[in-house]
Amino acid sequence: MQATVGGRRSDVDARKEGLPWRPRFSAQRSVDQPSRVSALLKSLPVLYLAGLLGTAHPGGGYRSLLQAALLCSAVGDACLVWPEAFLHGMAAFSLAHLLYLWAFGLTPLKPGLLLPVLLVFAPYFGFLLPHFLPHLVWPLLVYSTVLVSMLWRALARGESARWGALLFLFSDAVLAWNTFFHQLPHGHLLVMTTYYLAQMLIALSAFQSPRLKSH
Template sequence: MEADGRESERRFTADSLLVWRLVPFFASCTFYFLLWLHSQEPSWTSALAKCLPIHFLALFVHNTTPLGPYGQFIRLGLLCSILGDLFITWPDKYLVGMVASALAHLFYLKALGGLPTCRTFLQSVMIIFLLCFGLLQPHLPSHLSLPVVVYAAILCLMLWRALVRGRSAAVSGLFFSISHALRVWTTFVCPLPEGHLMVMVTYYTAQALLALSAVEGRAPQH
């Protein structure tokens, strides 16, 4: 009984420490949503404000996670995400931002590993991918059709591996999929009311959950 009490106390202390270490992330998200979310013109100031939460998540992973490849690859993915967020702010740099974001998801894929395969998840993700791309393809500019299908395929692979891993990684993969679907729909098909707000809320949630997956104490399955 006493041992259980000490274990609960240690767990509460560890969870409290994690929350405190995420304060800069939450504060920078609030800063962005209050000051820059509805900025009409792209600017370096708004772009940097948008990247700041991901920067703090990369620091969180660096300072909090145990040594090992999982945390290292998650951190590299977060750093590439910063570049993607930076470039995607400007319409003429959209393709460069997409490449940087795709590289981020490749690092996430490397962290999540390739085993076990779990074909049920893979088949479900592939069906969703084909349906979504079929709806989107007629609306895409011709020069972006191939990059978008490659990017979407990488994202679907990441979702598959995240679902297999489970826990916060799985929820992160789902939020990533929702965020990117909203972004693409708003950009190329039809602007949604408060579309950018929904994109950024789901995006920051996905990145935060993936960062937290690095401190769950589970060894990645390579």
């Protein structure tokens, strides 16, 4: 296992493996013993939400897209128990956000909502950029672009999807800070709590609007 410096995996060791210091949404504080059981436990809340959407009335394309996004998220959760599967997990979450974006649609467009999101995201990404491992810069940029696009469309849609997307961005922002810059006290708990709450609020949007779209 890697040596740690000041309670965290050293940058040198991380670079040798080509991995981030900590895996995304780890089910436990130590990643010394990743297992299928921990992967399943971490994915269960999201899988439950996907099952809950089966009771949504009416059903239709919106609900189906949310279910697919939740299933992709569960795959991402499971992948990221293993640090070597970090990029696979990021790809799964990117697909989940694309499915959310598809579900939220492009009407009403509300382009003005995109500017404040970018004004917050761009400086934050720029601040963390020097701390990213070189081979992660482009994957993280692609993932972040998809996440910001999903947030824009969720804000345009409104209802609980808006708050869920905001919490998703907040959770990922804390996670990136913890992983690439400096670990916050109780940061892991904050990331996990806001992540699960974000998924729940997005899933609940399937029950809120009688004007669900068919895709």
